[in-house]
Amino acid sequence: MPSVIEFTAPPLPHYIISGFSPLPVGGKHPSRKNIGAFDLLVVVQGCLYVEEGGHEYEITEGHALILRPDSSHYSYMGCKEETLHYWVHFQILGDWKVIEEEDYLACHGRYPEGEPGYLSLPPFEITPYNIALPQFTKLAQPQKMAETISELNEMNRNIHLASVRLRQQALFQDVIMLLSASLGADGPSPQSACAERAASYLREHYREPFSAKQLGEAINFHPVYIARCMQKVFGCSPSTYLLRLRIDQSKLLLIQTDLPVERVAEEVGFNHAAYFTASFTRFEGMAPRKYRQRFAWNKG
Template identity: 55%
Template sequence: MTILHLTVPPLPHYIIGGYAVAPTGRKHPSRRNIEVFDLLVVTSGCLYLGEEAQEYEVSAGHSLILRPDAYHYATRACQEQTGYYWIHFQTLGKWGLSDQSLSAEPAEPKDENIFASNKYTTQTFTKQLPQFAKLLQPSKMDNLLRQLVQLNMNDHIPSVKWKQQLVFQEVIEHLSASMETAGPSPSALCAEQAASYLREHYQEDITAQELGESINFHPVYIARCMQKEFGCAPFDYLMRFRIERAKLLLLQTDLPIARIGEEVGFNHAAYFTSCFAKYEGISPRKYRQRFSHG
C-alpha cells in the first residue's frame, strides 16, 4: 500500500470539488504536475487510471489520491456509466510517500515531537492517508462529499468556506481510518500502553518490573517495543518526559529548582540538575534565566 504522509499543521485544505458521471467509453483526462492533490471517490462503475508506472482500478466504494507532482493518465475507457466525486486539495506543510505506515519506520522524527511539549512552539505531527483504499464506510463518505459539493453554491460566504474546511477534515479522517482497519501492530500497542503508564506515573519511582506488571508484558519485550516505536528505552522515555514537564514548570512558575525536581519525580536536587543538563545542555537555572525578562 502506498501511503501519503502529511505534516500537520498546517491542515490540508479543500480547494474545489464536484460530482461527475462518465458515460461508457469515456476516459479520464491525462494531466501532468497539476500542483494540487486530486481525490477521486467512485460511487458506481469503475475508473481505470495510472499514475507514473502504477495502475489502478477504482471501483465503487474505493478512493484514489492523485499526486500534485506526477503524471496521471487513463489506462482504459469506462466499461459502464461511472459516477465519482473529485476533490482538489492542498497542504502547505511537508508531505511524502512510503509503502508502509510510520509505525514501521525509524522513530527519529516521532521522537522529536513526543517530547517537544514546550507550549511556546508549534508542534507538528504526521497524518497518514492511503493513496488507494477500499473505504471503511462508503455511505458515510458519500454523505460527507455531498455536503462538501453542495456548499460550493455559497462558498463566497466566509462562514460557508469555514464549514467546507470542517467537513473536509472529516473526509481526511475517514480516509485515514480506512487504512487502520487492521489496527496497530502488537508492538505499537505495547509501546503505547507503556508510554501511557509512564506519563501517568512519572512523578513516582517506577521499576521495570512494575511497568511490566501494570500492562502485562515482560520488561524485555516492553523495552524492545519502545525502542522500535519511540527510538528509546522505557527509562529514557520517562526521563525525557520528566525533563519536558520540568521545562514547563521552570517557564510557568516561580517554584525553586529543587521543588520542581521533586514535582517531576526526582528525589535529589543534584540528580535533577545533572539529568536536566545532560538532556538540555544547560542547567535548570540557566534555562529559566534564558526566558526571564530583565
C-alpha cells in the same frame, strides 16, 4: 505496492474545490500532468481505470485514489459500465512525502504494551504531528465519505461567503480523517458495517414509508443495534438520516425541475406537503419555494 502520503500538521490540508462526475460506458477520467494539487477520486458506482507513476489502479465502488500534484496520470481504459464518482482537489501547504504502505505500517504501529500513549508537551507551544493518508484504499466508511463530499459540493453554491468557506475547510478535515482511518484497516468495524448497510438500504428505499422493524429485517440486524450504530457513525437515528436524505433529494428536484412543491414532497416520500415544508425549513433555514427562487438554474 500501495503507497502512503505522509505530511506534518499544522498546517492542515486545504480544500480547493470538489464535484460529482458521471461517466458513460467508454468515458475516461481526464489525463493531466503536474496539476499542482492533489486530486481525490471516490467511486460510488462502476470503476475508473487510472495509471499514475507506472501503477495501474482499478478504482471500484467504495474505493478511493489520491492523484499526486507532481505526477502524470491518464486513463488506460474506458469505463466498462456507467461510473459515478466524486472528486476533490486539495493542497498540502507544508512538506509531504510518499512512502510504501508496508514500510509505514511497520514503523508506525501502536505504542508497545506498558509504554504510555502520550507525551509531556511544553505549554503554549505548537507541537507538529504527522498525518498519513493511503494513496489507494478501500474506504472503511464509503457511504459517510460520499455524503461528506456531497455536503462540500452543496456548499459550493454559497462559496462567495466567507462563513461558508470556513465551514468547508472544517468539513474537509472529516474527509482527511475518513481517509486516514482507512489506512491499514482490514475492513470496516462491525458498527460501521451495520451503519453503512442501513444507510445503503435507506438510500435505495427513501421514497417508501419508514419502518424500523422492516429495516432490521432487510439488513438482518436488530433495530436497536442499527440505531446505536447509525448514531455512532452518522450522528443521527435512522429516521433522521432518512429525513435528511429526502430533503437532499427534494433540493435536486426543486432546482432541476418545475414540479410543484406538493409534487416534490410526494416524489421524495412525504405524505403531507405541510410536513415537508416544515422539515425543509428546519434543515435548510428557508422554505422550499424560497430555496427554488434562490438556486434554480436559469432556463431558456
